[in-house]
Amino acid sequence: MxxxxxxxxxxxxxxxxxxxxxxxxxxxxxxxxxxxxxxxxxxxxxxxxxxxxxxxxxxxxxxxxxxxxxxxxxxxxxxGTGGLVHEGPRGPLPQEDRQFLQPSRHCEVRPLARYAQLRFADLPSDRTRVQAICAHVARAIEYDPDSTDFNRTALRALQEGRGLSRDFAHAAIALCRGVGIAARYCTGYPPATAGGLHPEPRFAAWIEAWVDGRWQAFDPRGGAACPERVPVARGRDAADVxxxxxxxxxxxxxxxxxxxxxxxxxxxxxxxxxxxxxxxx
The missing domain is CATH 2.60.40.2250 (Immunoglobulin-like)
Known part of the structure; x- marks a missing residue:
């Protein structure tokens, strides 16, 4: 369709x-x-x-x-890819993608590492950890379209408990990296709607995490499930895209x-x- x-x-x-x-x-x-x-x-x-x-x-x-x-x-x-970003053989994280394990401008890892380890490190698989992280972020942050602050980091978003979709993504990325899961920021089009023109004032944001040997999409604002999205750009965080x-x-x-x-x-x-x-x- x-x-x-x-x-x-x-x-x-x-x-x-x-x-x-x-x-x-x-x-x-x-x-x-x-x-x-x-x-x-x-x-x-x-x-x-x-x-x-x-x-x-x-x-x-x-x-x-x-x-x-x-x-x-x-x-x-x-x-319908179910969140799968690309086909192909599974394998280890490519060398060029190891940058997505490191801190970035909006995703500080060190202040959140202990926070992430205590809550998610003992879960049985990376997929379960990412799903739990997204569900946690969805509960911890309230979507507030009037809370635009382009300097807000992952730590501040969790402390303030409000933000835009980019803040949900930054928080989830930082927590994923805090438990050793590579994660990157994605921006692009929101899920398709039927029945007419319903414009939004911004592109959507979500994350991709390296799970089961490949990149897979997750939506921390929705609590993990990621409706089919069409990306425009990917990077370490919103500053790159x-x-x-x-x-x-x-x-x-x-x-x-x-x-x-x-x-x-x-x-x-x-x-x-x-x-x-x-x-x-």
Missing amino acids: PFRLGFQIAYRFDQPTPMVAMLDVHDSHALRLLSGPAVWTSPQVPLHRYRDRFGNTCTRLLAPAGLLVLRGDVLVREV ATSCTFGLCEPEGMEVWSLGVAGTEASGATVDVATLALAS
Whole structure:
């Protein structure tokens, strides 16, 4: 069953400003694309793509003075993988992925290591540990869309008991690393909905953990079960996968993200008013 993914983001610049954005569907899901990917700008400007150290597709552009709108739209094939990130033989954690065992900017491991060891180290398997960690994070943190703080770390999220999906992900990643399980941050589209256009003000966040010899997806906000997601970028934490990075001052005008089930594909021509929601990616 196909479903349609899309976004629309608006910024206002006082002067021409270099900018890097991560907006393309991740290459690991390229075979699922039925159309596109299509990312365009208004006004139209040249787009230059490259890969970062994590394999994410980055788009470099020069934003003109005034209003710049970025929009994307793609039709993808549904594949029920049960959270499995890639097929292939099971094996040990690749050398290049050992960085996902280390502390990172938003996922401090040392202050949470004892906390994690006492609660999860004695569980019988890595899968059980990750599931228990996600369930624990879902109970410990309350989702609060008004609690945006891009400097909040995993430790602070657990102490404050509130946050966005990125805070749930950071807390779960830090606890996984605290018991020796490699975990990485993912951002992308939320699960598809049916019956119409229901835009959200941000991309979703979840985690992937190295379990049973391969990367598998988990949703700490939902308590472990991870509905099928389509990633845009992966990294150590949210600092590695910012939706956009501008090399100069700008004023965010709005952002919306949508994911439509089969009933919603008829709405592919619908437009989204980007001024209705504040940017909070």
